Amino acid sequence: METPKYKLSAWSAFANAKCPRCRRGDLFITGMYEFKGQEMHKNCSHCGLVYEREPGYFYVAMFASYALNVAEMVTLAVAISVLTGSSNPWLYVTIILGVAVALAPFNYRYSRVMLLHWLTPGLHYHPEMSEDKAK
Template identity: 55%
Template sequence: MVPITKLEAVIHCKCPRCRQGDIFTGKMYSFSFKGQITNEFCPHCNLRFEREPGYFYVSMFISYAMNVAEMISASVATYVLGLALVYDNLWYYVGILLLTVFVCSPFNYRYSRVMLLHWLTPGLGYVPGSGDEPKNVIKPA
């Protein structure tokens, strides 16, 4: 099997070690609460995604930065598309920003964790061939 690039692994939310197993179960945008569940282990190479207790709290800071960038982009786009930045239009801007936050929150949740695993975790990188051996075999010491 041809290995995928790191960018493809990030886009498709694949494991940082084997780049084949899925980090999440379900779809990003769905009406069920089971869509945004992070797997505890990689289904292919058995890597534990939560490196230590509270590991994914750091992804909240990444999600916050993504959220700020999206709100600034939405505000600038609204202004450029013709909504004047005056006091009378304040509630239009607030509504557009809240809609942006609501629509982008599943994306931010998923990709903040993926960015944390792929780019901000030292010592966790791609290992070619990881996960190719059967999981139930006990290796001799």
């Protein structure tokens, strides 16, 4: 009798910050909004993938984080304009900077997840690595 295969969709693995190769191991040790900060695992606990592909690998995630910040700020500026109709620059600055600070942990985490899942050439999902390990 064959054991059922573990299936996890790409979007679910991305949203839950799981390993891009097996979609089972966690990328982060800590939660997104913990006081001690976000800490990543060095390797996948399930398939052993080394997350930092080369020294300085996650510096590229800063560009993804920048893109997320710009998208959030532009969206907020349009929303403030539509909802309030105000031309007071301090209203925009206060709301946009407040939301940018509040979303900084989200941007940090998902810029790294985005880098591993979508922006790393040669790193793909391998369904055979999702299976439970033999005992």
